[in-house]
Amino acid sequence: MGNSLGDHRLNRRALLATGAALFGSGAAAKIISTPGVADAAVPTSAWKHLAGELDGKLLRPGDDGFARAASTFDPRRDGKRPVAIVRAASAGDVAAAFAFCRSHGVHPRPRSGGHSYVGASTGNGVLVIDVRPMHGVHYHAEDHKVTVGAGAVLGDLHQTLDRHGRTVPTGTCPTVGAAGLTLGGGIGTESRLYGLTADALTGGTLVSPSGHIHRFGRHTDADLFWGLRGGGGGNFGVVTSLTYATSPALPGTIFRLSWGHHDNHRVLMGWQERLAHLPRHSWANLHLDTAGGVVSPSITGVCWDRGASREIKAMVDAIGREPLSRRTYAESHAGAMGWFAGGANGRTRQSWYAGSDVVGHAITSARTKDIIAAVRKWNGSGAAAAIFDPLGGAVSDLGAADTAFRWRHANATVQWYVGLSSTSRANVGRATDWVAGCHHAIGRSSVGGYLNYLEPGRKLSDYSGDNYDRLLSLNTKYDPHGILNSRYSLPG
Numbered sequence: 448m449g450n451s452l453g454d455h456r457l458n459r460r461a462l463l464a465t466g467a468a469l470f471g472s473g474a475a476a477k478i479i480s481t482p483g484v485a486d487a488a489v490p491t492s493a494w495k496h497l498a499g500e501l502d503g504k505l506l507r508p509g510d511d512g513f514a515r516a517a518s519t520f521d522p523r524r525d526g527k528r529p530v531a532i533v534r535a536a537s538a539g540d541v542a543a544a545f546a547f548c549r550s551h552g553v554h555p556r557p558r559s560g561g562h563s564y565v566g567a568s569t570g571n572g573v574l575v576i577d578v579r580p581m582h583g584v585h586y587h588a589e590d591h592k593v594t595v596g597a598g599a600v601l602g603d604l605h606q607t608l609d610r611h612g613r614t615v616p617t618g619t620c621p622t623v624g625a626a627g628l629t630l631g632g633g634i635g636t637e638s639r640l641y642g643l644t645a646d647a648l649t650g651g652t653l654v655s656p657s658g659h660i661h662r663f664g665r666h667t668d669a670d671l672f673w674g675l676r677g678g679g680g681g682n683f684g685v686v687t688s689l690t691y692a693t694s695p696a697l698p699g700t701i702f703r704l705s706w707g708h709h710d711n712h713r714v715l716m717g718w719q720e721r722l723a724h725l726p727r728h729s730w731a732n733l734h735l736d737t738a739g740g741v742v743s744p745s746i747t748g749v750c751w752d753r754g755a756s757r758e759i760k761a762m763v764d765a766i767g768r769e770p771l772s773r774r775t776y777a778e779s780h781a782g783a784m785g786w787f788a789g790g791a792n793g794r795t796r797q798s799w800y801a802g803s804d805v806v807g808h809a810i811t812s813a814r815t816k817d818i819i820a821a822v823r824k825w826n827g828s829g830a831a832a833a834i835f836d837p838l839g840g841a842v843s844d845l846g847a848a849d850t851a852f853r854w855r856h857a858n859a860t861v862q863w864y865v866g867l868s869s870t871s872r873a874n875v876g877r878a879t880d881w882v883a884g885c886h887h888a889i890g891r892s893s894v895g896g897y898l899n900y901l902e903p904g905r906k907l908s909d910y911s912g913d914n915y916d917r918l919l920s921l922n923t924k925y926d927p928h929g930i931l932n933s934r935y936s937l938p939g
């Protein structure tokens with residue numbers, strides 16, 4: 448049987464599956480893109496055979512639990528119709544699923560937490576390789592590392608680490624998958640203190656589309672290790688386990704400052720100025736929230752361990768105007784993570800449309816005005832916001848080519864985010880136009896986009912800059928037959 452940490456050993460059946468799969472890969476499989484065709488083309492006996500190979504479960508449309516397993520975090524994707532879902536309980540299950548895909552010309556879609564902005568972990572006519580059954584979290588007290596199955600979500604990870612007074616710098620949403628987050632980089636409130644989630648990664652296990660198991664790390668499959676730290680999900684194979692170095696979990700003082708709509712310009716300029724001097728134990732993001740043609744600025748920050756009153760004063764001084772409201776919350780590490788996770792709200796499924804930019808050059812005063820004007824233009828149903836998250840600190844300790852995450856020396860990322868209260872075509876169209884207007888307004892201050900905030904219609908090379916060509920060659924090396932190809936994975 449597999450275990451919940453994504454056991455790297457292949458069982459006998461999976462070894463046989465690997466052999467069959469290698470044979471299948473030479474047979475130039477035809478790719479099937481619609482569920483009807485795939486259902487007709489794959490004989491029932493082949494599905495039965497696959498089900499018999501698995502430690503986990505094969506779910507087909509109509510099976511109990513299929514609809515639930517097929518749904519992702521965004522209800523907008525509920526209409527997608529995969530041909531089947533392999534609930535993978537071991538690396539051997541992943542190898543068997545790949546063998547099946549190669550033999551029958553079905554595209555696989557790796558899936559972990561299901562939070563992809565563009566629904567990249569599902570699709571019509573695809574076979575979803577769902578690693579969620581491998582969700583174990585095991586802390587190693589002897590070297591302070593933690594190993595997770597690739598199906599673990601951030602909430603699982605922090606719950607275990609908190610018991611040991613340790614942390615891994617991650618994003619804030621407890622239901623985001625550790626795998627998807629890490630593969631794209633992983634930014635959050637501890638990034639300036641401890642780096643990206645990907646920077647904490649020390650190794651793991653990946654099953655490539657040929658069925659081979661790679662134990663990657665600094666000294667083994669080092670090229671793969673490079674690409675998996677910020678090069679994006681679904682490009683080289685399916686990761687089944689991840690091991691991270693951990694750091695001390697510090698208490699944090701959270702602060703939230705908000706100003707009136709007349710102060711948008713000075714808040715964005717002042718926040719930007721303060722970023723250049725922010726100590727690494729401080730993190731502070733800027734929201735420009737908009738509704739009904741009014742844009743309101745606020746800053747939410749946290750100082751890990753120390754320095755909150757000094758930081759609030761320095762931020763307010765840089766902005767040059769007292770906030771209308773100012774709140775602080777002194778929290779344990781777990782309390783601070785819970786605060787940013789947003790309680791029950793953070794776990795509620797929601798629909799959104801979003802895009803991103805990476806702020807590589809200071810935003811000038813004139814451009815700040817353009818951005819505020821573009822944000823104000825939101826006229827659809829739902830709330831929209833520009834959310835600027837600082838980089839810097841420990842993120843910039845590595846060079847731009849040291850890992851696949853290209854934006855080591857950028858100032859910040861910005862997310863142009865619409866929480867869709869209606870998913871009608873017209874409303875999604877308004878959101879698309881609004882995001883396009885924001886991209887236009889930020890202009891040359893942007894040097895690219897953030898891979899974990901993919902958006903439809905954007906070139907994949909925008910997300911990796913100079914690292915893109917190296918990622919492409921890695922993709923050719925580990926997936927030479929293009930088994931994993933999709934609109935949102937390499938080569939794009």
Ligand SMILES: Cc1cc2nc3c(=O)[nH]c(=O)nc-3n(C[C@H](O)[C@H](O)[C@H](O)COP(=O)(O)OP(=O)(O)OC[C@H]3O[C@@H](n4cnc5c(N)ncnc54)[C@H](O)[C@@H]3O)c2cc1C
Nearest residue numbers: 559560561562563567568618619620624627634680681686
């Ligand atoms: C509510 C919300 C909050 C977020 N907050 C943050 C944040 O604070 N910081 C941040 O950096 N990002 C954040 N994100 C973005 C998030 O990091 C990305 O969407 C991430 O890719 C999600 O990973 P997942 O495993 O949940 O998603 P999935 O949809 O399962 O996967 C995402 C991509 O990775 C691939 N993939 C999944 N599992 C594997 C695997 N085992 N092996 C290989 N490829 C795999 C998928 O095929 C897909 O292409 C947030 C997203 C949402 C929706």
